[in-house]
Amino acid sequence: MKEIYSTLVTYDHREQKLSPGLAYAWNYDNNEKKWTFYLRKSVMFHRGEIFTAADVKFTFEYLLTVGKHTSITPLLDDLLKVEINDEHTISFYFKEQNLFFPRVLTSFHCSVLHHSYKKHNLPNGTGPFRVMEHTKHFIRLVAFDSYFRERPLIDSIDIWMQKSNDAPNNASTLEIGEKQQKSVIHKQKLEGSRFLLFNQTKNGYQSNSYFRLCIKHLINPSHLVNELKGNRRIPATSFLTPYSKKVNSDSQHLDIAENYLQKSHYAGEIIKLYYFNLNEGYESACWIQKEAKKIGLNISLTPISHDNHETISNSDFVLLSVILDRDVEVGLYTLFKSDHSFIRNFFHDETKKIIDTELAFMKLKKNKMKEYLISYKLKKS
Known part of the structure; x- marks a missing residue:
């Protein structure tokens, strides 16, 4: 564009x-x-x-x-x-x-x-x-x-x-000179991550704080990255890579996760996890399903396609990925503000009001969003 x-x-x-x-x-x-x-x-x-x-x-x-x-x-x-x-x-x-x-x-x-x-x-x-x-x-x-x-x-x-095979100008059969490289690969790093999102618009275990704590201790980003590798670079604890690098996510606590699962009064029901079958989403979803079985949590997997976007509201939680614009501040602003963002669509009205109140303060700042986010994070901590 x-x-x-x-x-x-x-x-x-x-x-x-x-x-x-x-x-x-x-x-x-x-x-x-x-x-x-x-x-x-x-x-x-x-x-x-x-x-x-x-x-x-x-x-x-x-x-x-x-x-x-x-x-x-x-x-x-x-x-x-x-x-x-x-x-x-x-x-x-x-x-x-x-x-x-x-x-x-x-x-x-x-x-x-x-x-x-x-x-x-x-x-x-x-x-x-x-x-x-x-x-x-x-x-x-x-x-x-x-x-x-x-x-x-x-x-x-x-x-x-x-x-x-229908490359224009017979590009696939062009002769390459002796001194010419056959291909040049340009790698470009963009800010982004894969993350789980609980569906706040639907009643279910995902609205239970103990259940959410169970998932938090169940899923270990470091283990996932090390086991699956692929295009996964580092464990993510934030949308922004610099913040993820500062947080140690090496510990996994299956015993704590299982304890929280029991406190949520989970009784063996199927928990629906929807995922996008791209950017290695399927492998990540399967890894989550495998870890959940270790503590007796039953998770079903459903791929999201162009044809079933409407049924995504049936999910209990969703595995999504996002790549931000080069201006990551505008990317984050859009992510939380836009009704076309999957993230916003899964928040209930109370959460949206809280987010919009915080975003309103952004309009009072010319180009210091990172400083604002850091100060807000410290304030909330």
Whole structure:
């Protein structure tokens, strides 16, 4: 998305600071609760149209209406209106003070569309690459010579979404020179983890605190990682790797888990664990099922597919995985705020209110979410 489209503001995750995108400058008026963005001139869309404030206004009105089913929309719930000042100046008005808004704009969900956008057309962005061809399993990107920043060094990119013998241009039979490497593997580390989520919207043992403590002592992340290996890097005790590295999760207490299970008055019923059958989810689910049997806990496994998302509400708990955006703070914000997040859908209303109250404080901070999370964690401890 970020190769095809552009956002008003970008986020440098290495420097942890905001940088200009389609907007070269911006400011905030606290009295009016208004953010104003000053747009670059002569920026061109891939089809030749010139970028103006009208495209920004269209994009965000689209997000709030037609595009309301995207995960970013809840982060814009206090946006009152978008007002064009002139062709290259636009203002956003809010119900409450919101200093975090520029960070939200860095999300690819806020990629600026042309005002004539139609869902079924080829993408028409202002990014470094334009889409030349797009089918179900194949995308061809070509460098956009009129890109408003430095033109890409790579002229074109072919992307296959799955293994196929129908590679365009006979790519599978291209001759490789003697000095040319057969392949180059680029490994990219992204913040993410696999985790268990109790279903608070359903009555059952998962609402029993003793049962939840049983699961906490039953599942040992270190044992799981060491036994299953695969693409599992480190035991996770947080969504964020730096925090997970600080916590020792080597101890497993089956005797304590069994004691908590008895206190929960568990009587041998089947506990339903749903999982996504991707990213090695099945192996992890089987490992949990095996450990549970050691203390007499019966767990059934049900894979989640594209066809049975509706029945996921029948689960007692769910094995999920998440990979956050490069701006992990915005990723976490979206994860807890969006109604399209599996996490939020499994919280009862009281929990949602608590989360929303804490997230409201985030809007009072420009780009210090990590510090806030640490201080909040210490406060709650």
